[in-house]
Structure formats: C-alpha cells, structure tokens
Amino acid sequence: MAEEKRNRTVEIKAEPDPVTIDLLRTAVIVVDMQNAFVKKGGYFDLAGYDLTGVERIVEPCRKVAAAARESGARVIYLQMGFSRDLSDKGPPDSPVNAKSKGLRFISNHPDLKDKFYFYGCWGAEIIPELSPRQGDIVVPKQRYDAFIGTNLDIILRTHGVKNLVFVGTATNVCVESTLRHAFFLDYFPILVSDAVVQAGSDVTQQATILNVKSHFGWVTTSENFERGVESFRTE
Numbered sequence: 001m002a003e004e005k006r007n008r009t010v011e012i013k014a015e016p017d018p019v020t021i022d023l024l025r026t027a028v029i030v031v032d033m034q035n036a037f038v039k040k041g042g043y044f045d046l047a048g049y050d051l052t053g054v055e056r057i058v059e060p061c062r063k064v065a066a067a068a069r070e071s072g073a074r075v076i077y078l079q080m081g082f083s084r085d086l087s088d089k090g091p092p093d094s095p096v097n098a099k100s101k102g103l104r105f106i107s108n109h110p111d112l113k114d115k116f117y118f119y120g121c122w123g124a125e126i127i128p129e130l131s132p133r134q135g136d137i138v139v140p141k142q143r144y145d146a147f148i149g150t151n152l153d154i155i156l157r158t159h160g161v162k163n164l165v166f167v168g169t170a171t172n173v174c175v176e177s178t179l180r181h182a183f184f185l186d187y188f189p190i191l192v193s194d195a196v197v198q199a200g201s202d203v204t205q206q207a208t209i210l211n212v213k214s215h216f217g218w219v220t221t222s223e224n225f226e227r228g229v230e231s232f233r234t235e
Helices: 002-006 052-056 058-071 095-099 101-108 110-115 152-158 171-184 202-216 222-232
Strands: 009-012 019-022 026-031 074-080 137-141 163-169 188-197 218-220
Touching: 009 222, 019 188, 026 058, 026 171, 052 058, 052 188, 058 074, 058 163, 058 188, 058 222, 074 152, 074 171, 095 101, 101 110, 137 152, 163 171, 171 188, 171 202, 188 202, 188 222, 202 218, 218 222
Parallel strands: 026 074, 026 163, 074 137, 163 188, 188 218
Antiparallel strands: 009 019
C-alpha cells in the first residue's frame, strides 16, 4: 500500500509514442473553460464566434478531469481575466492592447461587462459543467501563457508535478502558449486532442497538434487517457 501511494505509473497510448507517467506527479490543466468563451450570451457568442467546437469538448474535458481525480492526479484550472478597472492588463504600449480582440470588444461595448472575462463577473466563471471540486486549484491569469505573472510553476513544483495533461480552449492560443512554456520548464506536456478546440480555422488545430507531437510533447485522446488510468481509478 505504501508503495502504491508513492508511485502510480501508467502508460498512456499517444503520438508519436506511448508516454509513461506517474499519476501522483500528474496534473490535468483545464484551460479557460469559462462562460465568456463557452456559453451562449458570453463574450465569444456576442462577438460572433461559433460555439459548436467548444461546446463539443465540454464532455471530454469533464471525463479527463474526473479520471484524473479518481486516479490520484491533480486538476488545475486556468482562468483568464482582468480586474474590472483593467489595472492588470499591462502598460499602454503593451502589444496586448493592439492584438487583444477581447480588450477591443469591451472597449466598444462597456455595457456588456458581465459577459466579458472580468473577475467577479459571470463571464469569468468556470462553466458549471466543469466546476472545480474540493482539492482542485484555480490559477487566475492575464496572459495567454499561464506561467507569465502567476504562481503556476510554484504550485506545480510544490506538489511534485512533472506531467501536464492539457484540455480546454483555445488550442492555438492559451493552450499552446502554456504547453510550450511548460516544455521549456522541463515538464512533460500531453495534449488531449478531442478535449481542446481552436480559435479560428481547423488548420490551426492541426498545426498545434503537429507541433506538439513533433517537438513539444505527446498527443493523446480522452479515451486513451481514461483507459490508461483505469487501473488506479476509485469507485
């Protein structure tokens, strides 16, 4: 029993090769699954984005998170957002101001603040279907890369985490930005291809998947992850 607590090693079927992980040193990273980006009436919906893809990944995200909790891995939520006064968006000459469609949207539609990802507003909340459970960790962030300006790295190292399993949105923006940085920090990134969705053309989804399995980590599916951890799941 003591040995089981120290090591829960499983093999996950993945590309380009199967990857072996210790579940006690693994965290599922749920990226930006918030009302503003997923729900009708949220920022993405009001801005004209097609929600079909992000709605489709809710259930795979839920299954991966549940399997992680039940097998001894951690679940960490990344939560994109800003203070209502935008005091944390960066200086006036930041490229974020020039490139962020979200910041331009809220500047043009100040009456829609609750639909946007301002902390304390409905838009910034994690969607109900994926609500954090006891023991889960939520990391607020203001940049696509969740290692910038946050305590994510310290949290992971405090808990001895080495393997990061990525789900959420958007594949080619916040997911890929954080995954690449994780690789540079010597974490082992695993992308769950049917539990992430891109912003924009499917070409960007496929490009990220190719980049990850070629250079930055491994690519698996929610089914393969569930099968891999099955022997350690509790009832």
